[in-house]
Amino acid sequence: MPAGRGRILDVSMPVRPGMPSFPGDPAVVTAPVRRIDRGDPYNLSLWTFGSHTGTHVDPPLHFVPGGLAADALDLSVLNGPCQVVDVGATTKSIGPAEAARVPSGATRVLFRTANSARWAVASDFFDDYVALSPPGAAALASMGVHLVGIDALSIESDPSGKFPVHHALLGRGVLILEGLQLADAAPGAYELRCLPLRLVGGDGAPCRAVLLPL
Numbered sequence: 229m230p231a232g233r234g235r236i237l238d239v240s241m242p243v244r245p246g247m248p249s250f251p252g253d254p255a256v257v258t259a260p261v262r263r264i265d266r267g268d269p270y271n272l273s274l275w276t277f278g279s280h281t282g283t284h285v286d287p288p289l290h291f292v293p294g295g296l297a298a299d300a301l302d303l304s305v306l307n308g309p310c311q312v313v314d315v316g317a318t319t320k321s322i323g324p325a326e327a328a329r330v331p332s333g334a335t336r337v338l339f340r341t342a343n344s345a346r347w348a349v350a351s352d353f354f355d356d357y358v359a360l361s362p363p364g365a366a367a368l369a370s371m372g373v374h375l376v377g378i379d380a381l382s383i384e385s386d387p388s389g390k391f392p393v394h395h396a397l398l399g400r401g402v403l404i405l406e407g408l409q410l411a412d413a414a415p416g417a418y419e420l421r422c423l424p425l426r427l428v429g430g431d432g433a434p435c436r437a438v439l440l441p442l
Contacts, residue, residue: 237418237439239338239408240283241347247282248353250381254278279432285424286383286404290431291394298430303423305374305403310336310420312413312439315358317342322360322378327367336420337368338377340410347379348411359385365396375420377405377437408437417442 241247245256254277262272279298280286285306288295311334315326322339330337341358357380360368365384368376376383376397383404384393397404405422419440424433 235441237413237441238436239410239413239439240435240437241407241409243277243282243434246351248347248350248381249278250280251353251355253280256281277434279427279430279434280381280406281434283405283407283409283437284432284434285422286394286398286406286432287430288398288401288403289429290404291391291398295398298424298427298433301403301424305336306405306422306424306435307420308336309442310334310338310375310377310418310439312338312340312410312415312418314340314415317345320358321364322358323364324367327364327371330368330371330373333372335373336375336377337373338405338408338410338413338420339379340413340415341379343379344409344411344413347409353381355385357381357385359383360393362392362396365393369396369400369402373402375403375405377408379408379410381407405435405437413439 245258256277259274261274262268264271287298287301289297311331313329343357360383383406422435422437424435427433
């Protein structure tokens with residue numbers, strides 16, 4: 229059901245043990261530290277997970293030596309009007325043609341792809357996810373976009389290991405928001421609220437991201 233007027237739409241992934249993670253990234257692990265049912269006065273747990281777990285922000289430091297870390301990001305870039313752009317269920321890669329669908333003057337864009345429908349039923353990572361192409365990244369950066377979000381755990385699929393999309397965006401100060409779940413977000417204008425954890429020196433930061441329909 230698409231978001232209705234006034235409804236706060238949570239577009240972040242639930243963080244839990246066994247959740248999908250990008251290959252090679254740390255898994256989510258929890259352990260009880262204090263438990264009321266064991267005689268403790270309160271419940272307390274230990275959680276361990278990677279800096280790019282679930283829905284998360286990539287700051288420039290992720291790929292740019294000396295770039296801004298998660299705790300130094302300008303939160304005004306991560307919060308404000310945004311556009312959800314649906315690229316269609318059959319689109320395999322987001323290129324300049326899909327970038328051209330972003331309304332003129334938009335500075336925050338979230339791409340809804342076939343990934344979102346798959347996340348609704350997927351319990352494991354899938355490696356044939358829809359991603360942003362290098363020409364698409366260059367087009368968005370040239371349009372003055374400051375934040376690009378996508379419904380995949382990585383914004384790019386790059387077998388070369390050179391990560392041109394991350395470099396094209398983060399190298400120009402364009403923030404990346406990955407791991408969104410946009411199946412219930414109809415295309416159009418929203419107010420984005422995204423607050424990454426204030427991890428000092430963080431090369432990434434999990435966040436809670438929500439959309440408010442305008």
